[in-house]
Amino acid sequence: MIELLRNTVHFLIQPLNLFFTLLFIALLLKLLFKANKTAWFVLTLASVFLLWCSLPMTSNMMLKPIERRYPVIQADAPVLQQADAILVLGCRHYEDTPRPFADRWHRCSLLRNLQASQMYRYQQKPVYVSGGILKYREQSEAEANKAFFLALGISPEHIVSVPSGTNTKEEAQALASHLRGKTVALVTSASHQLRAKYYLNQQGINVIPVPVEHLSSQSIDWGWPNTTSLERSHRAFYEWAGLAYQYLNRAL
Secondary structure (H helix, E strand, C coil), X not given: CHHXXXXXXXXXXXXXXXXXXXXXXXXXXXXXXXXXXXXXXXXXXXXXXXHHHHCHHHHHHHHHHHHCCCCCCCCCCHHHHHCCEEEECCCCECCCCXXXXXXXXXXXXXXHHHHHHHHHHHHCCCEEEECCCCCCCCCCHHHXXXXXXXXXXXXXXXXXXXXXXXXXXXXXXXXXXXXXXXXXXXXXXXXXXXXXXXXXXXXXXXXXXXXXXXXXXXXXXXXXXXXXXXHHHHHHXXXXXXXXXXXXXXXX
């Protein structure tokens, strides 16, 4: 039941999925129930929703408060000297076809790994990589990211792979035995920082947030509807849903 609810939420937080769901409901109301006024209301609601999600200004407005919660930290920032380790959470990699090296990692993983590599150059802290085997994958996210750091010349002795967990909460639980009581420089997507920090703090791991992969902009973003804005909106809905889940867990 919980898995069905999770899958339903994941489906509906995609703006296009929700738009077509509302469109289907409007058609049912019109054709089966002859509720023309209600059908037109749902159709209008769906259209306004899609326009809202696809506009640069409104999508930026939704995502910016989550992404800009923590300041940008450069790789040589003095605050990182307080960290005992660099922690890179798993995101996604590709195994489907032969690809160039840079194409083997999804944008979220690539940016996290590049930032952590830069930090390692200045800080020389051990790098922890986490994440288990996702659906339709043969290699864990942790092992894929470990291969990235090895290719960039980081010593194997300085990389700790924790190939467990298919979501943030499970990754934090798997990392607890390695990092409890320590301070880590957490390298993950800017929109993911707030949720990830909460789960790590729950396990007794102190966090210095190092946000990367910012999709929102600091200034007002004018423009016509586009797919980039739909991606922003989806990311905002995804993180708001995750934060709501955390809140409900605390309340219950």
